[in-house]
Amino acid sequence: MFDRVSALLYRRRAAVLWVSAVVVVLAGIGGLGVENRLVHGGFADPGAQSSRAERLVAEHFPGADDDLVLLVSGAGPVDSARMTSVGSELTRRAERTPGVRAATSYWTAGRAPSLRSRDGSIGLVTLSLRGDEDDRAKTAERLVPDVRRHADGLTVMAAGSAQVQSEVGKQTAHDLLLAEAIATPITLVLLLLIFGSAVAAALPLVIALLSILVSRAVLNALAGTVSISVYSMNSTTALGLGLAIDYSLFILARFREELRGGATVREALGPTVRRAGRTVAFSALTVALSLVALLVFPQFFLRSFAYGGIAVVLTAAAGAVFVLPALLAVLGHRVNRYDVFARWRGAAPPAAPENGRWYRFARAVMRRPALYGGAVIVLLLVLASPFTRVTSGLFDDRSLPADSQVHRATQLLRDRFDAGVLGTVPVVVKGAGPDLDSYAGALSQVPGVRQVSASTGAYADGRRVREPGPGAAALVDGDTALLSVVSSVEQDSSAGTRLVGRLRNVEPPDGTDGVWVGGRAAEVKDSTAAITRATPAAIGIVVGFSLVLLFLFTGSVLMPLKALVLNTLSLSATFGAMVFVFQEGHLSFLVGSPLHTGTLDATIPILTFCVAFGLSMDYEVFLLSRIRERYLLTGDNTESVAFGLQHTGRIITAAAVLVAVVLFVFAVSGVTLLKLLGVGLALAVILDATLVRAVLVPSFMRLAGRANWWAPGPLRRLHDRAGLREDADDAA
Structure with a gap:
């Protein structure tokens, strides 16, 4: 088979190159705008209990999600007249923004202590956003700059999962351009050192360009039917460049070896395609099938790497096996031209194999x-x-640089606010009956729980410590109830996931249709389990x-x-x-x-x-x-x-x-x-x-x-x- 392929590539080399050029142009056009179609998130298991809890909260308690948190400061104490006026106006403005389901703040929610810093200098605006992770990130991307423009001299910082996703998207796009700018010249220099010939050094980059453009077009096409993670673009580019170089090196090395042995260009192509080409085909098939394994995972973050990776592997192999030999058939011995290191190497023939290093x-x-x-x-x-000491988690604001704004904002929440701001675990009860009081009391006895808020009051250490307040009615919607569990542990930690396990082990109330424990720690636990x-x-x-x-x-x-x-x-x-x-x-x-x-x-x-x-x-x-x-x-x-x-x-x-x-x-x-x-x-x-x-x-x-x-x-x-x-x- 490969003998026939090499003969065909030699005879039809011009046609192969023209077809390849058309493919490159079409792929370039087909990949335009792919960055705008990739989505954020994809780390959660959509079938997990935490995902179900998130959907129920969004459906029945739209104001309970804190997808985006604005930290407002800069004009003295939060109770001052100016802070009250500007903070209230910013809350109303944010609530009118498309994509915002509900907004509340220290100034519009009865001056709740949990929404102000312990020193009284920062007030919070919390927003629940519509849509999936990608929709929420895009809403944050529009809303935060708008709020800052109308902050009347106050400082507005943004935290929350939507803002983390938004900043991660911007950072990955920047990092991709930076990586390409650094890797491309270094790669070209290394290729020159390996091959000596400037012509030979350029060929792997041609195949890399082909594979990257085609894979971008494939991702753009798939993005219309499945969710593709923003991270897949970075991995596809790196894998495409790396594998195209890998495969091209093997083809080029064998072709030049045959030429040094005295073969004609036509004769050199035979063993090059038959042996090196066959090896590349087997190798690419192995890599592609290894990536198929990522499709068994429910998280589309992992599945996205399979989509982009398989496309780029197969394209890189096709380029190396079909396009590169056609280029070599045209170039022939000119593949060795512009040998920048010839004067240092001299004209001595290569050493016999048994004398090689x-x-x-x-x-x-x-x-x-x-x-x-x-x-x-x-x-x-x-x-x-x-x-053996590995502890699993998921990325959060600390995955961004220490000087990123969302990390600094979230760190302020950790350092200067009560633990409940970042440590609230939502528990949704479907078909809630008269035993909700005893269930809330039981949850409050779980180690690591500071307090539980329910429609029947607030609970701590197994007993009710506060009667239902004015907002208690908002914690029930028909036969669905929301219990807000304030923990004393960091949600993005192993202690947080252990707490989720203990909460899920509490016996649910009699007569309920189901109980779902959600929140950040539950998402980490469920995703890791998946x-x-x-x-x-x-x-x-x-x-x-x-x-x-x-x-x-x-x-x-x-x-x-x-x-x-x-x-x-x-x-x-x-x-x-x-x-x-x-x-x-x-x-x-x-x-x-x-x-x-x-x-x-x-x-x-x-x-x-x-x-x-x-x-x-x-x-x-x-x-x-x-x-x-x-x-x-x-x-x-x-x-x-x-x-x-x-x-x-x-x-x-x-x-x-x-x-x-x-x-x-x-x-x-x-x-x-x-x-x-x-x-x-x-x-x-x-x-x-x-x-x-x-x-x-x-x-x-x-x-x-x-x-x-x-x-x-x-x-x-x-x-x-x-x-x-x-x-x-x-x-x-």
């Missing part, structure tokens, strides 16, 4: 495989050990597809199992480093000193697993393709491993460095979530391309010997029929 290194490792392999395994296990439930299925998909594809590629039973074990080791080390730096704050200055909350975002480990596992298989397939090719020719296991590492070590290392640079650039992001994802993936790629490919693979394959390529009879016959087969003569 990678060949000698592999031989050295295989002379003492147990020693070298054991040392690396111990190192990876030490790096992985902090992951990820935990879906993770075995996701891992099963990734592992299952990888084992099958590697078996079809190698015909071996041992090689896929070896890849699984080694990838798990390197990924565990990556997770340990994430906990050590981002959760616990050690050495965080190396990644821009992000604020750490003592938790690790629950979505990132599984996202890193799916993406990094696929990238690891990239390098596994690249290396095994050359080892297997040589083994079919010589039958010498040790020499084949050294030969394979010699012919791919430089390319794998170069590809890993380039991908790591593209990913590590996101360390400059102001959003900790992107910083964590970028740094984590970059570390996973580097560990895999160095310690795993250069040391553990040769060690393992030396110890396994001829068993590397063993398979039982039935599976061997299956591989003969359905797998990748080639004869030793063909391998030559």
Whole structure:
């Protein structure tokens, strides 16, 4: 098949390039405005109890949600005449804003103590907004600047989930432009160092541009039918650039190798497409199928990475297998033009494989495989050990830079207001009967609860401490009642999620149709639980597809199992480093000193697993393709491993460095979530391309010997029929 493809690409090279140019133009047009169609949020499980509670509160108690909180200060005490006048007017103005369901403030709600700071200098305006997370964020984006313009000299700061989402959206858009501006020139310089030729260095960027534009168009089309997270644009760009470079490097390296061997351009394209192209196709299929695992999660944040990632992987592979060979057919030997380092390298021919650095290194490792392999395994296990201390959470205002306005505003709420401002947990009771009084009393006895407000009064320590007030009637709507639980613990903490568990364990009133505990801590608990439930299925998909594809590629039973074990080791080390730096704050200055909350975002480990596992298989397939090719020719296991590492070590290392640079650039992001994802993936790629490919693979394959390529009879016959087969003569 690939022989026919190479012949067709050579004959129809001009047509292929013209079609590709049209695709690029159409994709560029199709991707216009995609940033405006991506949405905020996506971290909550829509089927969870907390999501149901949120919908019931919005439906029956529209004024109870604090989606947006305005902190008003700057004209003396909040009870002064000027603060009262301006604060009341700002509240009315905010309430008239489209998208606002209800607004209340210290000045319009009977001067409630919970709506003023302890020192009396700041008053609060709380707003309940309409729509989903994205609608609320866009409302905040319009409302906050308008309120500030009419604040009559007062200072207005904004907090709340809607404002966090709004600022995260702006920050991610800024970070994407900054990352592209930093990564592109660095990547071009590194490509020049790798290839020497300016022409060859430019080709991977052409394929990267193609893959990114097509994936943007795909995301734009999908955004009309499914929710796509704003974060997917950053990941798609990074993955598109990294994989396009990965695949192009492999194709280019093989083509130039064939040309150096004396082949004509037509002759060089044959083995390039047949071998490197086939390897790229297998590799891309493995990465794409790894990303399919993200579709089993209910959160559209994770699903968005699958949509964009699969599109960019397949496009990058198609560009490398079809468009790049057509470009090479046109360029021919000119692919080596403008060699900026020729005068330093001189005209000496490349060294024989047995004299190469990678060949000698592999031989050295295989002379003492147990020693070298054991040392690396111990190192990876030490790096992985902090992951045993992982505490899961979700991102909040502290995911933004310390100087971001929403973080400073939220910190003021933590420091200068009563705990109830950020520590209120809504409990919705459907079909509430006469036992609501005893239920509210029982909730108030839960450790971590300061007070419970219900239509029947206020409760603390199991007894009613205050009779129903003027606002009590607003806590009942038909047969639905709202109980407001004021906690003494931080909602974005493990103590907050434990409190939710205790509240849910309280026996509900007799005769009720259901009880739903909501709020921020409940969302964290439910989202983490949803990820935990879906993770075995996701891992099963990734592992299952990888084992099958590697078996079809190698015909071996041992090689896929070896890849699984080694990838798990390197990924565990990556997770340990994430906990050590981002959760616990050690050495965080190396990644821009992000604020750490003592938790690790629950979505990132599984996202890193799916993406990094696929990238690891990239390098596994690249290396095994050359080892297997040589083994079919010589039958010498040790020499084949050294030969394979010699012919791919430089390319794998170069590809890993380039991908790591593209990913590590996101360390400059102001959003900790992107910083964590970028740094984590970059570390996973580097560990895999160095310690795993250069040391553990040769060690393992030396110890396994001829068993590397063993398979039982039935599976061997299956591989003969359905797998990748080639004869030793063909391998030559």
